[in-house]
Amino acid sequence: MSLKSSCSPSTNSLLGSKKFDLKRLCKKTGKTYTLFAARLRNLLCYCLKSRFVEDYDTVIELLISDRLKGSLPQGLLNYILTQEEKG
Secondary structure (H helix, E strand, C coil): CCHHHHCCHHHCCCCCCCCCCCCCCCCCCCCCHHHHHHHHHHHHHHHHHHCCCCCHHHHHHHHHHHHHHHCCCHHHHHHHHHHHHHC
């Protein structure tokens, strides 16, 4: 799983998308846990940068926003995502 394929700013989700799921990232056979931890860190850093996160408050806002979006009915979620794309 590459960093670019794992997190896309267009998904409008920090941790809730299929493209960025720390739970799906697995330690590769023959690799150390230190390298695995580094991969996790790099993925998270890449995704935070792609969402223009610069401080702790922004991380909290994104996590809450993503959690709320995950609880919405599909139709309402699609409408909100469309509105966000329009700016």
